[in-house]
Amino acid sequence: MPELTVEVRNPSGLHARPAATFVKAAAGFGADVRVANVTRDPQRMVSAKSVIGVMGLGVSSGHTVRLLAEGADADAALESLGELIRSGLGEQLAPAGP
Amino acid sequence: MTQSLRGMPAAPGVALGPAWRYVLSSGGESRLTLDEAATLAASELDALAERLRAADRPDEADILSTQALMIADPALLDVARDLIAAGGTPAAAIVSAGESAAATLDALDDELLAARAADVRDVAQRLARVVTGQAAPRLERRSIVVAADLPPSVTAELQPELLAGIALEAGSRTAHAAILARALGVPAVVGVAGLLDALAAADAQCIAIDGESGEVLLAPDESAMRQLEERATLARDRIAREADLAGRPLTTRDGERLMLGANIGRPQEAAAALAAGAEGIGLFRTEFMFMGRDAAPDEATQAAAYAAVLEAFGERPVVIRLIDLGGDKDLPYLALAPQPNPFLGVRGLRLAERDPELILTQLRAILAAGEQTGHQPWIMAPMIADLADVYRLHEFVALAAFGRPATHLPKVGVMIEVPSAVTLADRIAAEVAFMSIGTNDLTQYLLAADRTNPALAARQDPLHPAVLRSIHAVIEAGHAAAIPVAVCGEMAGDPAGALALLGLGIDELSMDPSAFGAVKRAVAGVTRAQAAEAVRAAMQADRVEDSRAALDALR
Numbered sequence: 001m002p003e004l005t006v007e008v009r010n011p012s013g014l015h016a017r018p019a020a021t022f023v024k025a026a027a028g029f030g031a032d033v034r035v036a037n038v039t040r041d042p043q044r045m046v047s048a049k050s051v052i053g054v055m056g057l058g059v060s061s062g063h064t065v066r067l068l069a070e071g072a073d074a075d076a077a078l079e080s081l082g083e084l085i086r087s088g089l090g091e092q093l094a095p096a097g098p
Numbered sequence: 099m100t101q102s103l104r105g106m107p108a109a110p111g112v113a114l115g116p117a118w119r120y121v122l123s124s125g126g127e128s129r130l131t132l133d134e135a136a137t138l139a140a141s142e143l144d145a146l147a148e149r150l151r152a153a154d155r156p157d158e159a160d161i162l163s164t165q166a167l168m169i170a171d172p173a174l175l176d177v178a179r180d181l182i183a184a185g186g187t188p189a190a191a192i193v194s195a196g197e198s199a200a201a202t203l204d205a206l207d208d209e210l211l212a213a214r215a216a217d218v219r220d221v222a223q224r225l226a227r228v229v230t231g232q233a234a235p236r237l238e239r240r241s242i243v244v245a246a247d248l249p250p251s252v253t254a255e256l257q258p259e260l261l262a263g264i265a266l267e268a269g270s271r272t273a274h275a276a277i278l279a280r281a282l283g284v285p286a287v288v289g290v291a292g293l294l295d296a297l298a299a300a301d302a303q304c305i306a307i308d309g310e311s312g313e314v315l316l317a318p319d320e321s322a323m324r325q326l327e328e329r330a331t332l333a334r335d336r337i338a339r340e341a342d343l344a345g346r347p348l349t350t351r352d353g354e355r356l357m358l359g360a361n362i363g364r365p366q367e368a369a370a371a372l373a374a375g376a377e378g379i380g381l382f383r384t385e386f387m388f389m390g391r392d393a394a395p396d397e398a399t400q401a402a403a404y405a406a407v408l409e410a411f412g413e414r415p416v417v418i419r420l421i422d423l424g425g426d427k428d429l430p431y432l433a434l435a436p437q438p439n440p441f442l443g444v445r446g447l448r449l450a451e452r453d454p455e456l457i458l459t460q461l462r463a464i465l466a467a468g469e470q471t472g473h474q475p476w477i478m479a480p481m482i483a484d485l486a487d488v489y490r491l492h493e494f495v496a497l498a499a500f501g502r503p504a505t506h507l508p509k510v511g512v513m514i515e516v517p518s519a520v521t522l523a524d525r526i527a528a529e530v531a532f533m534s535i536g537t538n539d540l541t542q543y544l545l546a547a548d549r550t551n552p553a554l555a556a557r558q559d560p561l562h563p564a565v566l567r568s569i570h571a572v573i574e575a576g577h578a579a580a581i582p583v584a585v586c587g588e589m590a591g592d593p594a595g596a597l598a599l600l601g602l603g604i605d606e607l608s609m610d611p612s613a614f615g616a617v618k619r620a621v622a623g624v625t626r627a628q629a630a631e632a633v634r635a636a637m638q639a640d641r642v643e644d645s646r647a648a649l650d651a652l653r
Contacts, residue, residue, distance in 0.1 A: 011366050015214065020164045051164065052173040052199050055214050058206045062391070 003068045004078045005038065010091035014059035018089035023051040025084055031071030033081065039063035048081070100315055100322040101300050105265070105290030107312040109279035112330035113263030114306040114323060117297060118241035120248060122223055128188045129231030132178060135188070139221075139228045140169045146254060158254050158278070161217065165251060168221045173199050189226040196222020220249035237261065242305055246294060248275040258282050263307045265314050267293045285309030309333075343618045345375065348607065350600065352625045358618075359417070359608030361586055365403045368410040371611045378415040380534065380608020381478075381586035382407055384460070385421055393431050394456055400463035401470065408471040415476050417534065417586075417608075418464055419513070420457060422446045422480040432456075441539075441548065446481025450494060461498035468506035475508045478534060482512040482519050488529050513586075515539035520568045523575035533576050534608070537587030537595075541565050560589040561649065562642045566598060566633060573603045584608055593620035594649040598636060601629030624652050 010018055026033050026048035033048035037057040046053030048067065059065055065085070069077045130138065147162040168174060174195050181191035196218050203215035227234075235252060237243075237260040247268040253275045264279050269288035279286035287307045293314065297305070302317035306326050310333055315322055348358040359380025360371035371379065387395045387403055407416050424434060424445030432453070437443035450457040461477070468475045479491045495510055512519070512526060515536035519526060527533060537560040542549040544564055547557035559565075569585070576583035584606035589595035591609030596617045599607060603626075607617065632652050639645035 015211065016164055017160050020160075020167050023167060047172065050171050050173045051167045052171045052203070052218055055211060056199075056202050056206065058211060 001068055001070050002074050002078050003066060004082045005064060005066050006082050006085050007064050008059050008061060008085055009093050010088040011061050011093075012091065013061045013063060014054055014057065014065075014089075016055075018091055019051055019054045021089045022081070022084065023049060023054055025081060026077070029069075029071075029073050029077035029080075031069045031074040031077045033074075033077055034068045036066045036068075037063055038066050042066065100317060100319045101296065101302075103290050103293060103296060103314045103316070105287040105293070105312045105314060107309050108269070108276035108288040109264075109284060109286035110309045111263075111283070111285035111333055112306070112308050112310075112326055113242055113285045114304070114318070114326065115262040116239065116241045116303055117244045117265075117305045118237055119294070119297070120235055120243055120245035120252060122227075126189075126230045126232070128229050130229050132175065132182065132188055132192070132229065135225055135229035136169050136175060139225050140166045142224070142228070142234065143169065143251065146251065150254060155254075158250070161250055162254060165217055165221050165224075168218060169225060171199075174218070174222065174225075188229045192222050192225045192229065196225075217250060220251050223249060224251060242307060244293060244297060244305070250275075253278050258284075263309070264288075265290055265293060265305070265307050267291065279309075287312050287314055290314050343615060343622060346618065347375075347377070348618055348621055350621055350625055350629075351623060354626050356600065356604065356621065357582075357584070357606035358614065359415075359584065359586070359606050360611050361608055362407070365406040365410075368407045372410060374611035374614055376414075376611060376614075378417070378606075378608075379407060379411060380417055380584050380606055382416060382418045383422070384419060385423060388421055388423065388429060391431075394459065397459050397463045397466065400460060401466040404464050404467035404475065405470045408467055408473040408475060412473065415509075416473070417476040417478050417511070417532075417584075419478045419480060420447065420460055421449075424449055441542070441550075447479045447487060447491065448481055450490070454494070457494055458498050461495055464508065465499055465502055465506070468508060469503065472506065474506055476511060476532065477508045478511045478513055478532075480513045480536070481516060482514070482526070483516045484518055484522055485525055485529065488512060488526055492529075511581075514572050515543065517544050517568070520544075520572055523572045524578065527575045527579035527581055530581065532582050532584070533572060534584040534586045534606075535569055535572055537565065537569070537585055537589040540568065540587070544568060559642045559646070560587065560595055561598060561636065561645045563637050563639050563645050566602065566637045566645065569599070569604075570602045570633075570637065576605075577603065582606060591617060593617055593653065594646060596620055597624060597629050597649050597652050598633045600624070600626055601631070601633030603630075620653055628652060 008014060012018060014022060034045045035048045036042055036045045037059045040058055046057060067078055067081055143162050143166040147159040150159040177195035178191045181194060182188055200215040200218040203211045234255055237257055240260045240262050242263040242265060244265050248266055261284050263284055264275055264286040266288045267290055269275060276286055276288055285307055286309055296316060300316045304317060306315040306318045348356045357377055359378045360376035361381040362368060362371055362379055363383045364386050387400060404418055423429060464475050464477055482488060509531040511530050511532035513536045514520060514533050541558055541560045545557050547554040549558050573583045582605040585599050585604055586608040590607040591613030593616050596607055597620055600621055632648050636645040636648040
């Protein structure tokens with residue numbers, strides 16, 4: 001199963017608006033995408049299509065997330081979501097993680 | 099008969115009017131299926147978000163857009179479906195699914211996520227209302243909204259032109275309803291215990307609230323209303339005066355100007371400090387970058403953070419304090435042995451003796467930020483006890499600057515917070531570019547009163563005559579050496595403290611930007627000479643209460 005690990009660098013992490021941006025993008029793929037906050041608890045995985053689940057990971061700036069995808073467009077989904085996180089999810093990137 | 103209750107002031111001003119009770123309505127039979135309700139509720143929220151965006155309220159619009167996304171969330175709908183399948187009514191199933199989703203967010207013990215938990219409950223309540231076919235709450239006439247709690251989306255839905263005030267049983271000053279009330283200029287009181295029961299028992303149609311004192315009057319009589327009117331007039335004048343000061347510098351009544359600095363703890367706070375009228379950063383605490391990680395941040399990571407603040411402030415001074423760790427802040431990677439008295443132990447600059455690379459990396463990062471931005475950084479070292487510490491600081495700066503271009507060299511200054519540095523202030527002042535008094539630590543060290551010990555909280559008053567005399571000595575020493583002296587402790591943001599410092603001859607006050615308004619107002623009301631006279635009396639006081647009284651008499 002393809003997977004990807006990426007550091008979240010936008011200032012407000014995956015709270016509120018950036019979480020919404022991420023979930024909307026994930027919902028655009030047929031693949032089942034799951035996500036975990038490696039920094040807090042690598043075992044707890046939630047659906048990337050659930051905004052409540054994603055917010056519940058408590059991803060703050062500087063945390064690392066792991067994405068797992070399964071399905072026809074799994075590779076494309078990971079590539080696109082990874083790039084979205086790296087580019088700051090619509091926010092200006094923080095100069096440094098806390 | 100007038101009955102009075104008390105809560106916490108949440109938004110200033112006085113309001114009088116009919117009470118409009120917001121009650122959560124999710125009773126009754128289901129009129130729609132869960133999916134129909136979800137579609138309808140999401141479109142309600144999208145429309146509301148659209149309206150707020152058009153009304154130039156983008157932050158609230160974002161909250162509601164996120165809520166619209168939550169409505170379709172499997173974590174909510176799937177759980178609700180299971181509960182319905184198990185025999186629950188749709189409305190009850192939704193509320194209980196929302197409650198369990200919100201509880202997982204609450205459990206993370208994060209302030210931001212607690213607000214998101216409120217959003218989840220809000221969404222569930224909306225869905226429960228829609229499924230039972232009930233319309234959204236509307237105000238019929240200008241009223242004071244009374245509720246146990248007011249969810250974000252309901253607050254946004256109420257017509258602002260009919261909203262006279264808000265009184266809530268729950269909530270804090272940072273609750274969404276309180277923030278909205280302040281943004282709209284509507285008075286609000288929160289945390290009023292027993293409000294709804296008292297309102298029902300008194301059968302009061304009309305209530306009055308005072309957003310300054312936190313008072314709520316049920317069925318106020320004529321004299322109570324007159325009193326409130328007087329207070330309302332005073333409050334309006336005061337708010338107008340404060341708003342008037344917002345764009346103005348920190349100036350005394352006779353036009354003498356003091357530098358106004360901001361204390362910040364993260365680069366992201368620089369923009370807000372600038373917008374609030376800061377003329378510089380008087381204290382940039384750098385510990386944030388060192389917390390919550392396995393190793394100290396490298397030079398490039400640190401340089402980016404410092405450069406962001408230097409860039410934001412341009413030619414205005416930015417004082418970057420070298421890390422002050424080891425006192426009440428310890429980090430695993432520093433591997434400090436447990437210290438019996440951490441405040442009197444290896445902390446601040448003393449850490450550099452053990453771990454020179456820690457300080458050298460930070461200094462190199464600050465110098466690099468200066469070169470990148472073309473703005474001269476001001477460097478300030480904490481926990482300076484004597485001249486040997488000052489020389490050690492200069493050595494470190496020289497080592498860090500070795501091989502770098504000589505342009506954009508920093509100004510090097512020190513925190514004065516250790517009593518021995520007060521005694522030696524004349525000698526220290528001759529060797530540094532500026533001094534900044536850390537009144538929190540100076541007070542605890544001078545009075546031998548641990549500031550983390552609640553039993554000694556009353557002894558933590560920087561208006562103590564001994565502290566005032568020490569500050570006076572430091573300012574005199576600084577001026578004799580022709581260098582500026584600032585205060586970056588909490589004393590600078592307390593109006594009485596600011597007046598004392600004005601009287602003692604301070605050059606700069608640096609504080610959290612939220613204190614700017616109150617300090618500007620206090621300073622604008624007096625001349626330096628008046629403040630000097632009051633602080634002379636305070637320095638002669640026998641007790642700290644008398645010292646504070648001498649300064650309060652000015653206001």
